[in-house]
Amino acid sequence: MLIIGRNKPQTLRRQLLTFLLLSIALLSILSSVVGAWVGSSQSRSMLVNSSLQIAGNLAERSVLSLITSSEENAEEATSQVLGFSDVIGVAILNEELTPLLIKGILEFNAEKYMSLKNNDGPKLAEEDSKSWRILAPVYFPDIAEGEDEFEMEAGDPKKMGYVIINVSKESLIALSDNLLVYNILIGVVTAATMGALMNIGIGRLTQPIFNLSHRMKQAQESGEHTFARIEGAKEIRQMAESYNGMMKVLEKQEDELIGMNVRLESEVEIRTKELIQARDAALVAARTKSEFLANISHELRTPLQAVMGYIELVKEELEFEAMDQQIEDLEEAMKSSQRLLALIGSILDLAKSESGKMEMNPQETSLIEVMDDLTAIVKPLAAENNNQLVITPPRSNIVFIADREKVMHVLLNLLSNACKFTHDGSIEFTVKKTSETLKLSISDTGIGISQDQHTLIFDEFRQVDGSVKRQYGGTGLGLAISKRFAQMMGGNISVTSSLGKGACFTLSLPLNSSVSLEVENKGSFREITQ
């Protein structure tokens, strides 16, 4: 059964039927063969016993012929024995095994029987595939036991000679063959009948479990909670009841889930609507804010530029008149105006980028050139706080596609921050390139940033704390704008720092082609090795 089920699972009914049919077939064959063998053995035993009896009777009937040495008497004695269908030969012999008479088929060889002369009764003397020979001694007829008590002398049985009968095995062989054939036929018919009956019986017995299995499969395929009929044997009924119970629980749970799902969906819908409204409001607010900022910046810059123009004019006129004290005052006013203009420019940039109006201008950008330009700009700044500027250019130039101005803006912002927050230290600008990314790092030995401030410094109008703003100045927009520019170019800015131990800002820009394609619109990068 297990072998049958190894490759492809069979139904329980088929497995049971196969197992039982095989068992019955085996049993039938075994019982047929054993029955035939037992029958044959018993028949053989009976035939041998019968033959021994016939030989014994012949021995008794042969007394007269041996007493009288008369062939006629021997003929008379043997005629009846030869009437038996299996007896095919007979011989009457005297005490020296000399034949008095041989009739029928019997090849007599006295030497073969010499060793059996001492036997007291009939005995199977010789056997071959076709027949067996039985030798029986002939005794002088004596009186019966008990009756000898009325005799003066004890009876002393005297051997007078022997008889041999040759008994054919033909009927035994035919009987054995017939037994085997009939037994096998009966076995086959019995097995077939039993098989048919079992097929019906097992079908009825396994139908409930088949129905249950079918119902379970239906439930699995359809996902519906179908219930099974309670029928069949105790165990199957228990299974069906358990299944039905399980289905009830599942149905209840599903109902609850559906209810919860409906509630959730409605809540999600409400929340989504609220979120959309909030998002729309936020977008509108942001856009309004950006537009406002852009408009106000524009509106502020125009009069401011006029103010600055007039300051410049006044300054030139005062230079002619050598009014140095006024010129210094005007220069202070000019510086304040320039800072105000820079602030307005930054606000404008931020507003543009937030409102999506900032345009990217991708172009081939030489890293060496960028670094040279930066060196020229930053060198004086570094010197202001007595900082050492270390810019390490790459061994070979890297040319990549990017918005050069934005890259310059970001790096300049980072370098100027480093110069601003470092005193009597060093500022290092390094380049690291991988197959996908170009990393431009600016590290300093300045005041550093605490861990909890790392994310805050990229927020708009945010500096580490108010004291910093007071000490170092600045709008708090530089890192926010830089980060936004980096993101617009498909990159990012990260920071590693701890308070009092300097900081390291890294601008990562993508280099690979996929990113290039992706950032083409935003300003992609490409490496050109010269």
Next chain:
Amino acid sequence: MKWNTKTYEFPLLAIVTWLLCYSPAAAATLAVLYPEVKAPYKQVFEQILDGIASQHNERLLKVPLGKKFDKSRILAEMDSDNVDMVITLGRRSFSFVSELKDRYPFVSGALPLSPNGVSGVSLIADPETLFTRLNTLAPKVQRVFVVYTSRNKWLMELALQSAESKNLKLVPYEVKDLAQAVEKYREIFKQTNSYTDSIWLPLDKITANEKVVLPLLLKEAWRRKIVLFSSKPSHAKRGALFSIYPDNKRSGVRLAQMVQEIHRLQNKPGVEPMKYLKVGVNLRTSAHLGLEYSREQMHSFYAVFPTP
């Protein structure tokens, strides 16, 4: 009432003397040795024992003998039991004869005894009684053929005398073995006449052999209508006209009488042929021979065959 001592002195003395003399030791003890055999032969010995018991009213000791027995132990027990006389029944008990000769008075029974110094009742039927029955049951018979071995020679002398007294001619033939017996019977049949000739089967296991001779004789006698009668009881049932049945109980009585005589008189009565006989008749054979019997005769038969 006053007792007179002298008046009762003599009767009291007599009673005391009788009590002293009459003790178990004074009673004659008779031991009967007999074989333990199965039915139907067991009944024969039981009937003989009944006869003995009816004759011997004193102490009777029954000693059954199995197939194997310790002769010396049995003799020792008989001595310790104060046995006075012994009866042996059957061949097994007859083996004690040599030991009993010098110890106890004894007789033997249930054997075809011939005169040989032992006293007893032989199973061999008295020829006179036998021929008397023949005359009654087959009155036409004039000649009786008999084949015998030397063992029955003494009987033939008695038979010849008895036959003559019954107007019968006895023709005896002595043979040595079965082959001679068969041959002799064949010769006899050649000279026999139907109805008037008869063949007598004596108690002889060679000349009256049941497996070889009897079937031959029955077949031939039936064919030739010769009267066949036998001294062996079972032969009537098998087809002989009649056979003799010993009266076992009376035989037992006679055995007890004989041993008591020997014990008392110290004589030797010798062997007696069986005189107490009953007859069994085969009515089919008698009908075949044309013999008819009166109602009185029928009533006198001990057994008839076929059994009604």
